[in-house]
Amino acid sequence: MAGIYIHIPFCKQRCTYCDFYTEVAPGFIPSLVEAIVLELKIRKDYIQNLPINTIYFGGGTPSILSVEQFSRIFEAIDSLYSVAEDAEITFEANPDDLTVEFLNAIRPLPFNRISIGIQSFDDCDLKRINRRHSSLQAIKAVKDTQNAGFDNISIDLIYGLPFQTLEAWEKQLDTALDLQVQHISAYGLTYEEGTLLWKQRENGAIETVDELIMNKMYLLLVEKTKHKGFEAYEISNFALPKYRSRHNSSYWKQEPYLGVGPSAHSYDLISRQWNVSSIAEYMKAINTHATFFEREVLSLNDRYNDFVMVSLRTTDGLDVSKMEKEFGTDLAAYCLRNIKTFTDSEKVYYSDGKLRLTADGIQISNLILIQLMKV
Ligand code: SF4
Structure with a gap:
């Protein structure tokens, strides 16, 4: 079994903690979709005809794509790869993109799992880290996604955000668990060098959460999710029975995967390779059949x-x-x-x-x- 990861490197605005490769350049979306389709063709043999068990659209913000753009990519995958009938097919979404219209429009596409980047249900946290949505929008997005018929929903949360108290985190968890989603990914905040959040910490502009409280937050997360029937199947990932992320699990089981799009990583059991982290350079290289990745054979x-x-x-x-x-x-x-x-x-x-x-x-x-x- 193998997986396909597609990186959609666009964001409408930058979150202060994020060091992923993304750009605020929506004008590039149509031509990038065509370059991704071309890469899917060029690298057809990378995973050697293995059946595709998982397809994952990550970002960036995949929910920025239109139904037609998703369809174009799915058509290419279907014509070039052998996708297992029960494949897990996920896309990451920002809550404010999950309107009822958008959800109804994507329903006929093959997606059977949505991962919603909520990060916090506290409006002060959300403003501070420059997220685009409010707490109410996040809650509505989850409910609308459920009402649209999606029954495998994951939400992302971050604990240890600046100024966050243990009590505030507990409230976040209660809100998350009340939503009856099937999967929660919760990461302790890390300060990545070069991000705005990192600079704010260096300048003393924010109050960080100390390690002892971070540990208590994690223990609370484990305890509360367990109480609601979630299994902590990985340090940061919690799933109801039968809802482990197959995409994540395939990474952990070291199955091969093809990563497509700017800055996407691939693994074929003997080497890792990573595409260039620039939309413009990636598209130019793909369209002129030049090299668009670096490769490292693993010792x-x-x-x-x-x-x-x-x-x-x-x-x-x-x-x-x-x-x-x-x-x-x-x-x-x-x-x-x-x-x-x-x-x-x-x-x-x-x-x-x-x-x-x-x-x-x-x-x-x-x-x-x-x-x-x-x-
Ligand atoms: S939306 Fe996601 S990828 Fe984009 S800046 Fe925020 S955290 Fe990073």
């Missing part, structure tokens, strides 16, 4: 690092015999030697041949993962 250590990093973040855990089989006894011994201090201190536990993080371990997951990396 054994790279593949081991990826395996440890992704598997330890999931509740399925790190399969020790799989690690020995795929990366050899030396790297497996290195991992087991370095993880011992964390199993001894109950940050990691071993059962059924798998290593998994405990609740305490999740709080220091980055520290644990650094100790296990092999350079």
Whole structure:
């Protein structure tokens, strides 16, 4: 099985925390859609005729595309790739794009999952991070999406936003859980260098949330989602039974995927490649059959690092015999030697041949993962 990821690098405005490659350049949309169709043709053999299990439109803001533009891309995928009948087909949307008209118009398209970037239900938070929508718009967007017949909805939230208190986060979670969505992705805020939010922190213009409160916020997230029947199947991802994101899971299971569009990444089990992060350069290269990506062949250590990093973040855990089989006894011994201090201190536990993080371990997951990396 394999996946297709399509990057739509347009945003109507920049959120202050975001360091993804996007541009505010709607005039480029029609020609970019044609370039994406061309790339789908050029790279038809990248995943070697494997059936496509997941298709994911991410961004940026895919919900900026019209029904005709989505249809054009789907026609290309259908004619060039073999898409599994039960494939998971997702697009990311901003709440203010999910009008009743738009939802009704896209209903006939093959989408069976929508991921809505809400981030916060607090209007002060939303203004501060320069989101386009209000809390009421977010709630209405989820309800309208449900009323339009979509029954696999994910929402994105961020905890630890500037000035956020534990009580405010609890309120956010209650609002989110009342909406009866099937999946929640919740990430602790990180300050990425060069973003406006990072500069605001450097200038002392905002109040950050300290690590202790961040940890409490995370524990509250785990507790409240669990109480409502969600499974924490990865550190930042929570799903009702049978609603794990197959797109995310395929990354974690290290299945191959083709990434199309400016700055999209691809993986074919032996190498990673990434397209140029410029709409103009990407379109020019695609249209003139020039090179539009860089490629890196993964060493054994790279593949081991990826395996440890992704598997330890999931509740399925790190399969020790799989690690020995795929990366050899030396790297497996290195991992087991370095993880011992964390199993001894109950940050990691071993059962059924798998290593998994405990609740305490999740709080220091980055520290644990650094100790296990092999350079
Ligand atoms: S809408 Fe999404 S991709 Fe665009 S700036 Fe905001 S967070 Fe980044």
